[in-house]
Amino acid sequence: MPSPARDSRSNDELIRANRGFYESLWADAHLMDPQRFNTWPLVRELVATAPRRLEVAPGLRPRLPLEDTCFIDLSHAALRQLRARGANTAHGMIGALPCASASFDLVCALDILEHVADDEGALRELARVAAPGATVLLSVPLHQHAWTAFDEFVGHCRRYEPDQIMTLLAQHGFTIEQSAVYGMQPKSSRLLELGQWFLVHRRQRAMWWYNRVFMPLGVRFQKPLQWRDGMGDTQGVDELLLRCRFSPSD
Known part of the structure; x- marks a missing residue:
């Protein structure tokens, strides 16, 4: 079950924790092309009719x-690395996107909502920047009873119950059209614990294995x-990828 300490963390504390973890992680990692992920067949289909596109916290x-x-x-x-590959980038957070309203036909925000204290504020921002009829791709971890030390380690704030996330999305104009079981987190708790230990105590070695062995294998399989x-x-699903349609209420 989620710990009381986790629930009491402020938004500023969560931002600092996530910034510290991911800034360090990405400083030692390599950019992986979108075509290598199992999301690509869907993305390739969607981009054909979505010239205005946004991805938050990739x-x-x-x-x-x-x-x-x-x-x-x-x-940063x-x-x-994204800019070095010619991508259009901006520094910002999901709760205050530096984008004009109703400016995107396709919005992608994977593995984000569980990291922010104000997930309703995050969804309001996604709704603000999405054009009417836009496709919005989200992923969320499920079931509070499945909470582990790994959730804490990577900066998660919560896991969602299925009815909870459905209601929350509907309140902000998002209808779930389709879903798929998602994620590459190892099922072995021992392997996760070992990975956490190496990231904390032998970071350079851990990143070598992550970049050259574990991530390529995870993508390949x-x-x-x-x-x-x-x-x-x-039932028994750890994480879902959600394909949503945005329909503003007014």
């Missing part, structure tokens, strides 16, 4: 094409996404 694992997509991230290390209508069955 780090060095962007899912949208580097060309003609606006990338916003808190990590990630932004430097990704399973194709199996899409189903709506939320689908979430």
Whole structure:
């Protein structure tokens, strides 16, 4: 179950924790092309009719094409590598996006909502910048009872119950059209604990293995996404990728 200490952290504390973890992580990592992820078949289909695109907090694992997509991230290390590859970038956070209202046809924000204290504020910002009818791709971890030390370590603030995230999205104009089981987190708790220890105590060695072995293997053995209508069955599912449609209420 989530710890009381986690719930009591302020937004500023969460921002500092996430900035510290990911700035350090991306400083030692390599940019991976969007075409290498199992999200690419869907993305390739969507970009054909979505010339105005935004991806929030991609780090060095962007899912949208580097060309003609606006990338916003808190990590300067990630932004430097994205810019070096010709991407359009801006420094910012999901709660205060430096973008005009109703300016994007496709918005991608994967593995983000669970990191911010004010997830409703984050969704309000996504709704503000999304054009009517825009496709919005989100991913969220599920089930509070599945909380582990790894969630704490990587800066998660919460896990969502399925009904909770459905209601929250609907309140901000997002309808879940499809979903797919998502994520590459190892199922072995022992392996996760070992990875955390090395990241803390043997960071350079850990990043060598991450960049050259674990991440390439994880990408190579990704399973194709199996899409189903709506939320689908979430029993035993650790994380979901959600394809949503934005329809403003006014």
